[in-house]
Amino acid sequence: MDIVLMKLALAAYAIAALxxxxxxxxxxxxxxxxxxxLAVLGCAAQFAQLIARFEITGIWPLLNLYGSLSxxxxxxxxxxxxxxxxxxxxxxxxxxxxxAALFLAYATTWNEGTMPAVxxxxxxxxxxxxxxxxxSYGAFLxxxxxxxxxxxxxxxxxxxxxxxAMATAGGQASVAATGGWLASFPSxxxxxxxxxxxxxxxxxxxxxxxxxxxxxAHEAWGxxxxxxxxxxxxxxxxIAYAIYMHLHTRNAWRGMASAWICFASFFVVLFTYLGVxxxxxxxxxAYQR
Amino acid sequence: MxxxxxxxxxxxxxxxxxxxxxxxxxxxxxxxxxxxxxxxVVEQGLEPSAYFDAYAAPVARAIVRLGFDNIYHSxxxxxIIGLILLSLTVCTFKRVIPAxxxxxxxxxxxxxxxxxxxxxxxxxxxxxxxxxxxFRKRGWQVRERTFDGAExxxxxxxxxxxxxxxxxxxxxxxxxxxxxxxxxRGFAGEAAIVTGQTFEIPRTxxxxxxxxxGYKIQPIATKSGMVYQPIDYVSHVTVTGNDGVAKxxxxxxNQPIDIDGTLYYQASYGFAMRFDVTHNGARVGSLSDxxxxxxxxxxxxxxxxxxxxxxxxxxxxxxxxxxxxxxRVNDPAVVLNVFNGDAQVGAALVPLQTWxxxxxxxRIVPHTYxxxxxxxxxxxxxxxxVGVGAFVLLxxxxxxxxxxxxxxxxxxxxxxxxxxxxxxxxxxxxxxDIYEKQFGxxxxxxxxxxxxxx
Ligand code: HEM
Numbered sequence: 001m002d003i004v005l006m007k008l009a010l011a012a013y014a015i016a017a018l019x020x021x022x023x024x025x026x027x028x029x030x031x032x033x034x035x036x037x038l039a040v041l042g043c044a045a046q047f048a049q050l051i052a053r054f055e056i057t058g059i060w061p062l063l064n065l066y067g068s069l070s071x072x073x074x075x076x077x078x079x080x081x082x083x084x085x086x087x088x089x090x091x092x093x094x095x096x097x098x099x100a101a102l103f104l105a106y107a108t109t110w111n112e113g114t115m116p117a118v119x120x121x122x123x124x125x126x127x128x129x130x131x132x133x134x135x136s137y138g139a140f141l142x143x144x145x146x147x148x149x150x151x152x153x154x155x156x157x158x159x160x161x162x163x164x165a166m167a168t169a170g171g172q173a174s175v176a177a178t179g180g181w182l183a184s185f186p187s188x189x190x191x192x193x194x195x196x197x198x199x200x201x202x203x204x205x206x207x208x209x210x211x212x213x214x215x216x217a218h219e220a221w222g223x224x225x226x227x228x229x230x231x232x233x234x235x236x237x238x239i240a241y242a243i244y245m246h247l248h249t250r251n252a253w254r255g256m257a258s259a260w261i262c263f264a265s266f267f268v269v270l271f272t273y274l275g276v277x278x279x280x281x282x283x284x285x286a287y288q289r
Numbered sequence: 290m291x292x293x294x295x296x297x298x299x300x301x302x303x304x305x306x307x308x309x310x311x312x313x314x315x316x317x318x319x320x321x322x323x324x325x326x327x328x329x330v331v332e333q334g335l336e337p338s339a340y341f342d343a344y345a346a347p348v349a350r351a352i353v354r355l356g357f358d359n360i361y362h363s364x365x366x367x368x369i370i371g372l373i374l375l376s377l378t379v380c381t382f383k384r385v386i387p388a389x390x391x392x393x394x395x396x397x398x399x400x401x402x403x404x405x406x407x408x409x410x411x412x413x414x415x416x417x418x419x420x421x422x423x424f425r426k427r428g429w430q431v432r433e434r435t436f437d438g439a440e441x442x443x444x445x446x447x448x449x450x451x452x453x454x455x456x457x458x459x460x461x462x463x464x465x466x467x468x469x470x471x472x473x474r475g476f477a478g479e480a481a482i483v484t485g486q487t488f489e490i491p492r493t494x495x496x497x498x499x500x501x502x503g504y505k506i507q508p509i510a511t512k513s514g515m516v517y518q519p520i521d522y523v524s525h526v527t528v529t530g531n532d533g534v535a536k537x538x539x540x541x542x543n544q545p546i547d548i549d550g551t552l553y554y555q556a557s558y559g560f561a562m563r564f565d566v567t568h569n570g571a572r573v574g575s576l577s578d579x580x581x582x583x584x585x586x587x588x589x590x591x592x593x594x595x596x597x598x599x600x601x602x603x604x605x606x607x608x609x610x611x612x613x614x615x616x617r618v619n620d621p622a623v624v625l626n627v628f629n630g631d632a633q634v635g636a637a638l639v640p641l642q643t644w645x646x647x648x649x650x651x652r653i654v655p656h657t658y659x660x661x662x663x664x665x666x667x668x669x670x671x672x673x674x675v676g677v678g679a680f681v682l683l684x685x686x687x688x689x690x691x692x693x694x695x696x697x698x699x700x701x702x703x704x705x706x707x708x709x710x711x712x713x714x715x716x717x718x719x720x721x722d723i724y725e726k727q728f729g730x731x732x733x734x735x736x737x738x739x740x741x742x743x
Contacts, residue, residue, distance in 0.1 A: 189722035196723070200690035207686055211679045220543050222554035222665040223477065224672060227361045229329045236329070239322035243315050250311055254720060268326075276329060 002056060005049035006070070006108065012042030013077070013101035021094030027184050032090045039097055040081060046074035046104070065277070068134055069107035072273075073100040075131075075138030079201060083142060087194055091185065095145045125216030133209035133234065137269055139202030140241070143195050144266035150191040150259040156182055192255055195262055196248055203241045210234055233272035240265035308376045309383035317373045324369060328360040374465055381458050389451045389694075389718055393443045395436045396698050401714035402721045405732040408708045416709035417442065417701040423738055424697070442699035451718060453688030460682025467678055470671030477667040482526075483561045483580055484659045490666060495548045496529040500537070502558055502660040506617050517616050522555050524662040540664065550668060557663030559583055560601035562623060562655055569650040580659060586628070589651055596653055599624040605640060612638065623655045694718050695727075711735070 019035030022028070050071060080096040083089050186194065213231060214224040225231065244261045247253040307313055331340075331352055340349040340358060356363035398404050409416045421442060424431050429444040480497065482488045487498040505521040524540045530548040538546045545554040564587065566576040576587050586597040602622045606613035612622075620640065627635040627647065639645055644654045695717045704710035713732060717724045 189725075193723045196719075204683060204686045204690060207679075207683050211676075211683065214679070215676075218672070219545065220554070222545065222552060222556065222667050223669075224675065227328065227333065232325050232361075233329045236322050236325045239318055239325065243318045243322070246311055246315055246318070249719070251720060253312075268322075271326075 002049050002052040005045045005052060006104075009042045009045035009049060010101060010104055010108075012038045012045060013073075013097050013104065016042060017094050017098040017101055019094075020090060020097060024091050024094050027091075035093060036084070036090055039077060039093055042097070043074055043077040043081060046070060046077070050074065064110065066107050066110040068130060069103050069110065071131060071134045072137055072141075073104040073107070075135045076100045076103075076141040077138075079135075079139050079198070080142050083194070083198065087186075087197075089146075089194065092145055092149055095148070096142055099141060099145070125212055125219065129209060129212040129216050132205055132212060136202045136205035136209055137273055139198050139205060140237075140266055140269050143198035143202060143262050146191060146195040146198055147259040147262035149185065150188060150195060151256070151263060153182060153185050153188055153191065154256050154259070157188070188255065192259065195259060199241055199244060199262060203238070203245065206234070206238055206241070210238060229276050230272070233268075233276045237265065237268045237272045240268045305379055305383055308379040311380065311384070314373070314376045314380060317369060317376055321369050321373060324360060324366055327357055331357050331360070333361070334359060370465065374462065377458055377461065381455065385454050385458070389454055391696075393432060393434050393441075395439065395441055396714060398698060398700060398712040398714040401698070401716060403716070403724060403728045404712070404714040405728075407711045407713070407732060407736045408704050409711055409736070410708050413701050413703055413709045416711060420699060420701060420711055420735070423735055424699075429697070439700065442697075442701075444697040444699065445694065446696075447692040447694045448696075450688050450692035451694045453685050453690075453692065455685070457682055457685025457689055460678050460680070460685050463678030463681055464675050465678075467671035467674030467676075470674060471669045472671075475667070475669045475671060477665065477669075479556065480664045480666065481559070481582060481661050482664065483582075483661040486580075490551070493530075493549060493551050493666075493668070495531075495551065496535075497553070497664065498527040499662050500525040500527055502662045504558060508615070515614065517614060519616075522558055522662075524555055524664065526662075528553075540662075550670075551666050552668075554665045554667075555662065556665040559661050559663065560603075560621075561659045561661050562598050562601065563657045563659070564596075564598075565654040565656045567652045567654075577656075582661065587653070589647060592649060592651075593630045594647060594651075595628045596647065597626040597628065598655075599626050599636070601658065602638065605638065610638075618658070621658060625653075625655075693723065695724055697731075 016035045016038035019031050019038065023031035023035060050067070053067070077097060077100050080089070080093060084093060185191070210231070213234070217226060217228075217231070218224040240261070244258055244265055247261055248258045332343075335358060337349075337353045337358070340352050343349070344352065352358055356365065360366055398406075409419070411419070417440065421431055421433070424442070424444040429446050430448055432443045432445075434441050434443065476492055478491065480488045480490060482497060482499040484499050484502060487496050489496055502525070503521075503523050504519065507518050507520050509516050509518055522542055526538050526540060526546075527535050528538050528546070528548050529535045540546050540553055540555045542555045545552045547553075559582070561580045561582050563580055564577065566573045566587065566589075573590075576590075579587065581587070581598045583598060583600050586595045588595045600623070602612040602624060603617055604613040604615040604619040605611070605622045607620070612624075613619075622638050622640040625637050625639050625645065626633055627637075637645055639655055641655050641658070644652045646652055695715055698714045698716075700712045702710050702712070713735070715721075715724055715728045715731075
């Protein structure tokens with residue numbers, strides 16, 4: 001049952017990503033009307049899959065990399081859908097969903113069957129801490145895509161302005177000249193605000209995730225903070241977004257500079273999430289396999 | 290004298306200018322983040338030689354000399370957090386409070402990017418009353434002030450939330466305070482207690498006796514082979530705290546116990562060994578009665594030889610005769626290293642109850658294993674404060690992110706032909722772009738409302 005749902009989610013994401021990417025470039029409303037419900041379907045299938053797995057095995061499905069990565073994909077798409085509905089963001093959906101689908105496909109390679117949790121993971125904190133942290137990463141993925149789109153628009157506009165200035169000395173750059181795909185983007189200030197809003201979802205979630213992690217560590221390992229590689233890496237992600245947030249309060253740095261910081265910060269998140277486990281094996285947080 | 294005072298004042302002003310600069314704070318954050326990441330990448334707390342094995346010599350030397358092997362307790366790390374706190378304090382007083390809690394004062398409405406001018410029929414006083422009522426009805430906090438004879442209306446939304454940043458900053462300071470209390474007054478340690486033994490915890494002088502230790506391990510067949518998954522570790526102990534009363538307690542992973550404010554946690558376990566040592570067939574009591582932990586050695590009297598109990602092997606693989614993966618005790622053996630002086634002259638996997646001959650009439654038999662429990666204990670008088678700080682910080686973040694304080698500056702002036710002109714400008718704590726849409730809607734509603742209700 002859960003395998004079927006997983007395949008359904010993957011297929012729905014793959015088609016939705018293609019449709020929405022096509023929508024990004026063509027702005028054919030039909031493509032959006034086709035892609036958006038598929039994204040919702042994939043997301044629903046994913047949550048159903050996680051619930052089914054829990055029902056079948058009786059084990060919280062997030063404690064291995066398979067479960068955690070699938071939740072990451074599901075939450076990233078869910079947060080994106082909420083943003084898309086609220087701020088009319090479907091044009092960016094292809095990117096978010098394609099990345100989520102890649103993570104989900106990667107997740108399936110980690111499916112080792114079911115296993116009971118080791119003693120330190122047998123805690124209700126595990127059920128709270130893991131979803132919080134993973135959800136924050138989902139929000140950061142959305143902010144990453146939005147910051148990326150900001151930068152695309154910023155540099156396209158700049159090169160257009162240069163070309164226009166060269167063609168007709170002092171002439172106006174016309175974004176519409178690009179055939180429309182950029183023209184129907186939100187403006188740079190709007191993209192900046194949307195990026196900030198996604199970080200504003202992610203940072204409190206990450207803060208709460210770190211706090212609950214510390215509470216759990218206090219219970220399981222005797223110290224709320226052990227300087228374990230995973231928790232320290234999570235702190236670096238937190239610091240990265242705190243930098244973003246502070247730069248964003250300055251008028252001069254709001255925009256291009258803060259978009260770059262937000263874009264780069266996601267790589268710190270990726271390092272925290274996957275890099276620490278792949279490159280640095282020591283520590284208390286190695287995923288169980 | 291005067292020159293000195295003015296020199297000091299210059300110094301103070303430079304200090305405030307530097308530490309009150311957000312970009313300076315961001316740089317400090319960056320250094321903090323990079324130091325933190327170095328500690329993730331460079332494994333912490335190893336012997337210096339381990340770094341020389343793992344890295345090129347200049348890198349290893351830098352790691353050891355700069356204290357990057359124990360970075361989170363280095364002067365760098367503590368220092369950078371100290372600078373961050375200093376910068377936070379200066380910024381809070383010099384920048385955040387003036388920026389976030391500005392006094393009510395007149396502005397040039399047309400100089401503020403979010404502005405509108407609306408003509409509404411009626412006298413100035415009528416229209417002002419209408420505007421006032423319009424904002425109040427929508428939940429704005431309205432205050433009227435007169436400056437140089439001109440009457441101003443100030444309307445605020447989520448004015449209280451202007452303190453979100455201050456609350457977030459305060460939370461960070463409280464966390465730092467809690468961590469400092471632990472650093473100054475707390476302690477932590479580990480105790481390995483063999484079954485049947487009593488351990489006196491240094492500092493607290495509590496007595497902990499291990500009655501029994503148990504563990505449960507479940508073998509599970511996975512795609513990549515058999516995995517032995519630990520399910521439970523449990524220590525049954527008798528503890529005596531300050532009150533002198535012995536109590537039976539159970540310590541499990543995730544279920545620490547508290548003795549007089551110090552917490553004891555299940556951290557690890559292992560196998561201690563007793564060896565029967567004989568010399569020309571006679572039992573040598575002084576060596577045979579000792580209980581050895583992994584890594585400890587027996588010195589053979591009258592020789593340079595010593596035998597180190599390197600590690601316990603719970604299960605020897607029947608087919609290969611090598612240590613097997615099953616951590617449950619099935620066919621136990623021990624790994625013994627034999628030394629002559631400092632030089633290792635042999636190593637052997639020795640099943641329990643079998644002997645090895647050391648020459649010179651000496652024989653050694655791994656005889657009995659005793660489980661020991663590894664407990665971690667910790668006294669942290671700052672923990673509660675850190676917890677409180679964390680939630681204050683979180684509350685501050687939520688307030689700062691989800692409640693956008695906005696202030697409207699409104700002036701009503703006489704307009705042409707029986708109308709009054711309402712000039713409105715809006716500022717928020719996060720710039721103008723974030724409020725553009727709402728401002729448009731608000732001014733439209735103000736216009737529509739004023740017309741229809743007149
Ligand atoms: C070096 C230490 C710090 C300094 C100097 C500093 C300084 C500042 C300044 C000047 C502002 C902008 C106020 C304004 O212009 O309205 C600000 C905003 C803020 N700070 Fe800090 N801060 C520091 C550390 C922190 C930390 C550790 C946190 C916790 C996450 C934090 C949370 C916030 C929040 C939530 C805001 C509001 C951001 C927004 O509205 O978008 N700050 N900080």
